[in-house]
Amino acid sequence: MIRSTTSALVAIFLTATQAFAQAEAPLTVAAQFEIQGAEPSTSGYVFTRMGITETLVNADAQGRLTPGLATEWAVSDDNLTWRFTLRQGVVFHDGTPMDADAVVKALTIAMGKPGSLASLPIEGIAAGDGAVVIRLREPRAALPAYLAEFGTQIMAPAAYGDDGQARDVIGTGPYRVTDFAPPLSLDATAFDGYWGAQPFIADVAYDAVSRVETRALMAQSGDADVVFGLDPASVARLGMSDAVKVHSVAIPRTLLLKVNAGHPALSQPEARRALSLAIDRQGIAQAVLRYPEGADQLFPPSVAGWHNDDIEPLAYDPAAAAQLLAGLGWVKGDDGILTRDGERFALTLTTYPDRPELPLIAAVLEQQFRQIGVELTINATNSSEIPAGHQDGSLDLGLIARNFSLIPDPIGTVISDYAPTGDWGAMNWENPAFVDLVKGIARDGGTDADRAEAVRILQSDLPVIPIAWYQQTLAAASDLRGVTVDPFERSFGLQDLQRSE
Structure with a gap:
């Protein structure tokens, strides 16, 4: 009788432990893109999609521009001076304020590297009263759209070395980096000081996996919760699996x-x-x-x-x-x-x-x-x-x-x-x-x-x-709720995901 009771208690304990471990497991994204380092100009698309860094301007699913770290923007009558009003009360993951000086530094560094800003006729970027002012040599009607591109993400001054090269990934997003191991992985956790809504899932991870067959197996086995970069054969096979749901959008x-x-x-x-x-x-x-x-x-x-x-x-x-x-x-x-x-x-x-x-x-x-x-x-x-x-x-x-x-x-x-x-x-x-x-x-x-x-x-x-x-196609674990596919490939939408009870 004692042996039977003890065995039952052990079984209950193991089951509870496994359930707890599963509940606490990070949400893992697997994709084909390697992380070249902390530099936004080369790997920024991973950081923005993972919700670690943010840009001044966002875009919705129809491509319409929406506020990001800037709440509004306006241009002068001669179309040469743009003013971007910054969101108040935002802090970087290291606790420093996201203010005009920090934004000017990030954009000035980005302007000196290959990317969208380098191609623009920018005469100067300056800090204003709660705003950033960009002066152009000739008009560019689409300037706000350029500031939604991943290379213009805003990182903290401490993220950069004296040479302007990014050394750390310190953003303002809903997740902050806890472990960074380029070129293959990073781990992140919910940032308590985030200015917006807190994520439902606290811990997330990104794995760069080069072989499509491996990514498909990770989706099927549950080793990854969200998987990108699947070939048509894998999509067809995963579409028949109860473990995942396949999502597509043009x-x-x-x-x-x-x-x-x-x-x-x-x-x-x-x-x-x-x-x-x-x-x-x-x-x-x-x-x-x-x-x-x-x-x-x-x-x-x-x-x-x-x-x-x-x-x-x-x-x-x-x-x-x-x-x-x-x-x-x-x-x-x-x-x-x-x-x-x-x-x-x-x-x-x-x-x-x-x-x-x-x-x-x-x-x-x-x-x-x-x-x-x-x-x-x-x-x-x-x-x-x-x-x-x-x-x-x-x-x-x-x-x-x-x-x-x-x-x-x-x-x-x-x-x-x-x-x-x-x-x-x-x-x-x-x-x-x-x-x-x-x-x-x-x-x-x-x-x-x-x-x-x-x-x-x-x-x-x-x-x-x-x-x-x-078409953008991804495979997501069937227990995830709130899965969306961003047609503009700016975000994985991790902060909106929830696990089914």
Whole structure:
């Protein structure tokens, strides 16, 4: 009798201990992005998404700007001086106040590093009475949107060394860092001094996991509560699991081919159109990505003001592609590959496995291009090879996923990518009329007609070739409530998550 009672008590104790441990376990996010260090310009997207750091301006699910650490903003009559009124009573995780001097220091440091602020015509940033004042050399209508980009996150003065390099991650968000182990992980806990609502779950963690198969297994086994960067096969498998729920939303991101328009075989718009006509977008979307349809223009419908329903959509027509190439003097050889003046139509496509769908689509493109006589060699490597190849001129084609929402107003990405060229956009493409048009939109916001004309030019010249519009898909533990997918990829929404009782 005593033995039976003791065994029962032990069982009850173990069950209670396990339940307590489970309740106290941190909420773990697994994604493919490594943490390069404490520097916002390189790893800030992890810190903002984890709710550790914040920006002056936020954006809602429709891309509308909302208050962040700044409660309001206004511009002078000449559109050259902006005043951002700061939220009162906010403190950093080290207890120091988030005041105008601290914000000026953070923004000044950010302005001196690669990122959105470095591209702006900023004459000066100064502290005002409870506000930050930014003076421009020429107008920028979208300046508040630039201050929602992760590179402009505000960290405490103590976070930076004398050289301006970030040494620690000290933000103002609902979570503060408790353990930082780049490139693979960080732990954080709820910040008691947060100015907003307290998180429901106290402890969170981030794991950088490079292999998609491993991330999927972590979701299925419960080793991670929220998992990003899943391939279509994993999404289909996890969709049948009771342990997780799969959540998806259309996002302002496009899968596209970055084209070296200076390459002898690609310098004419007709050649780029031929490649576009060879791409079966619908087949790729449905068979590879498990999306309902491909992209018939660069900007998805979710990019307000830049999606143009009036332009002729990109089509799939290999026969028309072959005719265009024949008109450019290309002739098929005995092996089916085109030649012109003794040169084979042979290209290298560079892509990266960080996004597991990209190598799969590269393999499909290799087959589709071969059908029109174009030989494609796939180079699946580090994503940094794309901008490096842009800079040294060695890139032929790059298969990438381009986000048009890191700066919530798309003009921020458009002007950096296409006016005239950018590491992730156009390469060796010149269109002075387009550059003037886009710079005008950047100055004063432009009109719907201006944006429609810009989209028409991109559709005609094809400095990049759109393939598919993205969906953001994540797998979350089935016991989590309040899961949302941020289409602008600014937040994981951890502070709103709750575990079911």
